[in-house]
Amino acid sequence: MEQHQVTANGLEFSTFDEGPADGPLALCLHGFPDTAHTWRFLLPRLGAAGFHAVAPFLRGYAPTEIPPDGRYQIGALIRDANALHDALGGGSDAVIIGHDWGALTAYGAVAHQPDRWRRAVTMAVPPAASIGMSLFTYAQLQRSWYTFFFLSPLADMALPLDDFAFIDGLWRDWSPGYDGTWDVARVKESIGDPSHIAAAIGYYRAVYNPELLEPDLAGEQEAAFLPIPKPTLYLHGRNDGCMLLSSIGHPLDYMAEGSEVVVIDDAGHFLHVEKPDEVNQHVLAFIAPEG
Numbered sequence: 001m002e003q004h005q006v007t008a009n010g011l012e013f014s015t016f017d018e019g020p021a022d023g024p025l026a027l028c029l030h031g032f033p034d035t036a037h038t039w040r041f042l043l044p045r046l047g048a049a050g051f052h053a054v055a056p057f058l059r060g061y062a063p064t065e066i067p068p069d070g071r072y073q074i075g076a077l078i079r080d081a082n083a084l085h086d087a088l089g090g091g092s093d094a095v096i097i098g099h100d101w102g103a104l105t106a107y108g109a110v111a112h113q114p115d116r117w118r119r120a121v122t123m124a125v126p127p128a129a130s131i132g133m134s135l136f137t138y139a140q141l142q143r144s145w146y147t148f149f150f151l152s153p154l155a156d157m158a159l160p161l162d163d164f165a166f167i168d169g170l171w172r173d174w175s176p177g178y179d180g181t182w183d184v185a186r187v188k189e190s191i192g193d194p195s196h197i198a199a200a201i202g203y204y205r206a207v208y209n210p211e212l213l214e215p216d217l218a219g220e221q222e223a224a225f226l227p228i229p230k231p232t233l234y235l236h237g238r239n240d241g242c243m244l245l246s247s248i249g250h251p252l253d254y255m256a257e258g259s260e261v262v263v264i265d266d267a268g269h270f271l272h273v274e275k276p277d278e279v280n281q282h283v284l285a286f287i288a289p290e291g
Contacts, residue, residue, distance in 0.1 A: 001043055006056070009076075009083035013056040014063040016040075019047025024118075025090035026051040026287070027081065031100020031124070032200055033167045034270070035061060037186040038099070041276035042283060049284055051095075054088055058101065060199025061190045072202035074224045075217030077101065078108035085109075085116045092118065095287045099123040099272060101203060110230050112223035119287050120232040123279075124240060124269050128225050130249035140247045146170065150204040159197050164188050174242040175268030183273060231258035233286040235279060237267035260286065 001016040016036050026046045028039045036055040046053035057064040096117050098106035103122035110117045159166050171180035191200045206212040232255045251261050262282050267274045
């Protein structure tokens with residue numbers, strides 16, 4: 001994978017790129033605690049299929065800049081995605097692929113500016129409306145505890161303790177049986193100092209604190225909760241220890257006609273690195289150019 005820099009929405013993003021620059025854009029967005037490295041299996045396959053495949057490190061994840069405006073709300077991520085579409089020369093044949101926070105961003109980017117995107121693929125987090133009250137079941141709250149812990153200033157101190165054992169633990173719990181040592185090392189490189197820790201946690205704090213929501217992002221923020229108006233493939237690991245399969249609701253109710261939901265057996269939250277061949281096959285079949 002080649003590493004490049006691109007400026008979009010006032011930020012300098014570091015990206016991994018594969019495939020012809022004049023091919024249709026396939027924008028791949030990671031989540032937490034994660035980096036663009038987890039697209040290492042999909043990007044070459046996309047490039048070989050003729051896509052200009054680009055995986056940026058999200059705002060606040062080194063080597064991408066920490067945003068000087070301190071914005072981490074989902075509306076800012078959505079604006080980033082659509083701005084990256086422009087900066088990378090994406091046309092109406094572009095596709096967007098997202099995992100975890102990247103999935104939430106993909107839903108909103110397509111809903112906010114559907115003319116930019118032909119199809120979407122999302123993984124591990126369904127549309128917010130599909131989750132609904134499932135987020136508050138006892139079983140799901142056991143898995144989502146970290147989101148509430150991140151609201152405390154203690155989180156900034158807890159995350160780096162014992163060489164970021166917190167992140168090691170999340171990967172073990174979320175993808176049981178998968179050895180994420182290499183992936184976790186890349187995460188520690190990306191958010192391994194106080195400013196980047198605060199950035200990664202800032203995504204969660206913006207969810208629960210209305211004072212962190214900027215009025216000029218209201219359109220993008222609203223789009224994050226709208227139905228997805230383009231065909232979308234949703235992939236979920238059957239053994240996901242972060243977002244339980246029983247908590248995803250009915251994603252197809254919030255997706256356009258032609259959408260699909262696929263459950264990947266023997267995979268957890270980071271399904272695209274646990275079962276890359278199977279995941280990649282589903283992705284490539286779904287986004288294959290029509291005609």
